[in-house]
Amino acid sequence: ALPSHSDIAPPPDDPGAFLAAQRSAYDDLVARGLKFDLTRGKPGPEQLDLSEALLTLPTTHTSGGVDVRNYGGLEGLLGLRELFAELFGVQVSQFVAQGNASLTLMKDVLVDCMLKGPVDGTPWKDQGPIKFLCPVPGYDRHHALLEWLGIDMVPVPMQADGPDVAAVEALVKDDPSIKGMWLVPTYANPSGSVTEADKAARLAAMPTAASDFKILWDNAYGLHHLTEVETKTADIISLAAANGHPDRPIMFASTSKITFAGAGVSFLAASERNVQWYLKHLGMGSIGPDKVNHLRHLEFFKDADGVRAHMRKHAAIIKPKFDAVQEVLSTRLGAYPQIATWTEPIGGYFVSLDVLPGTASRVVQLAKEAGVALTPAGASFPYGNDPQDTNIRLAPTFPSLEEVRVAMEAVATCVLLAAAEKLAG
Numbered sequence: 374a375l376p377s378h379s380d381i382a383p384p385p386d387d388p389g390a391f392l393a394a395q396r397s398a399y400d401d402l403v404a405r406g407l408k409f410d411l412t413r414g415k416p417g418p419e420q421l422d423l424s425e426a427l428l429t430l431p432t433t434h435t436s437g438g439v440d441v442r443n444y445g446g447l448e449g450l451l452g453l454r455e456l457f458a459e460l461f462g463v464q465v466s467q468f469v470a471q472g473n474a475s476l477t478l479m480k481d482v483l484v485d486c487m488l489k490g491p492v493d494g495t496p497w498k499d500q501g502p503i504k505f506l507c508p509v510p511g512y513d514r515h516h517a518l519l520e521w522l523g524i525d526m527v528p529v530p531m532q533a534d535g536p537d538v539a540a541v542e543a544l545v546k547d548d549p550s551i552k553g554m555w556l557v558p559t560y561a562n563p564s565g566s567v568t569e570a571d572k573a574a575r576l577a578a579m580p581t582a583a584s585d586f587k588i589l590w591d592n593a594y595g596l597h598h599l600t601e602v603e604t605k606t607a608d609i610i611s612l613a614a615a616n617g618h619p620d621r622p623i624m625f626a627s628t629s630k631i632t633f634a635g636a637g638v639s640f641l642a643a644s645e646r647n648v649q650w651y652l653k654h655l656g657m658g659s660i661g662p663d664k665v666n667h668l669r670h671l672e673f674f675k676d677a678d679g680v681r682a683h684m685r686k687h688a689a690i691i692k693p694k695f696d697a698v699q700e701v702l703s704t705r706l707g708a709y710p711q712i713a714t715w716t717e718p719i720g721g722y723f724v725s726l727d728v729l730p731g732t733a734s735r736v737v738q739l740a741k742e743a744g745v746a747l748t749p750a751g752a753s754f755p756y757g758n759d760p761q762d763t764n765i766r767l768a769p770t771f772p773s774l775e776e777v778r779v780a781m782e783a784v785a786t787c788v789l790l791a792a793a794e795k796l797a798g
């Protein structure tokens with residue numbers, strides 16, 4: 374399980390002296406006049422430079438007999454689909470390549486389900502209030518999308534090995550208004566959790582009162598390893614098919630954090646029936662995706678090993694930043710497990726920090742006043758509401774290594790001051 378605050382150790386011996394010490398450290402911090410932004414998980418400039426060669430590609434305009442400059446090929450360029458289908462372990466016939474944002478594909482799928490109905494159901498908009506399960510902490514934009522569509526959100530705990538599947542099973546078995554769930558299976562945002570194969574198998578097989586239940590399997594970080602461990606994402610599409618629910622999962626991914634966050638390629642994978650359903654609706658708004666960009670990416674990587682080698686270069690750049698987060702937090706906060714615990718991810722873009730319950734918003738406010746912008750407290754929870762006010766998402770990829778270090782020192786100072794204020798009553 375992720376660290377919790379179920380047994381809060383006694384406060385430091387002398388809360389008054391502890392508070393005075395933290396106030397003084399904080400005053401020193403404010404006096405430094407810092408200015409850092411750790412709010413979003415963006416690739417840093419050095420990472421973007423790894424893909425600079427894309428700007429002079431492609432060198433040709435044909436691939437597999439297709440003129441990529443022209444209309445057509447709604448499912449995306451075959452060569453690029455073959456390359457990434459191999460990396461994500463799915464059949465090419467189940468794999469679509471599109472524009473630069475997988476979030477757009479997620480929105481398309483949900484809007485299509487609402488307006489037209491999923492491939493195995495009727496329009497969700499006609500069914501009264503419906504709900505989605507959201508593992509928490511989770512990705513704020515997943516929540517925003519559901520809220521925008523008027524889909525109610527039910528949080529379920531995210532654990533180190535994936536969502537609390539027992540809680541999910543219990544909720545979905547009797548309530549037909551629960552139409553689906555989000556899941557970031559590998560190196561989840563923000564916990565870094567990896568959904569183990571046994572949990573994936575249970576999600577694929579579980580009985581659901583809604584016959585058109587969907588797992589939106591957002592594999593945004595599936596290839597984003599920080600160590601030499603190349604965690605393999607559970608094969609949800611095969612597991613669901615083998616358990617009689619072939620149309621349950623829809624997988625998403627993109628090269629936003631592989632090549633360019635603003636000019637990459639997004640992917641959708643699902644049963645062939647789901648893919649045809651998706652393309653039918655997509656065809657109402659597109660005659661084909663940007664195949665020039667697809668070919669550019671294909672020429673750049675050449676094959677799956679090209680992507681693997683490229684991802685190792687990303688890791689070489691960002692691993693030291695993640696190490697710096699661990700080092701500073703351990704040095705500054707390691708002695709106070711009752712005040713702060715945090716994840717130690719082996720992939721992805723985030724570290725999830727849990728501070729003394731009731732102090733996360735105060736930490737973010739103190740940090741802001743000291744010039745360090747953090748993701749708003751509660752951002753990783755549906756409706757922005759962290760009932761314990763304990764979770765803060767740290768995003769260390771964009772700032773330089775030195776900035777990460779200084780910013781983490783600042784965060785630690787704020788965490789301690791907020792806790793000291795609370796403990797001193």
Ligand code: PLP
Binds near residue numbers: 475593
């Ligand atoms: N999914 C998750 C879990 C993310 O963390 C992000 C970006 O932070 C995205 C999707 C966005 O992906 P894209 O750039 O492909 O829209």
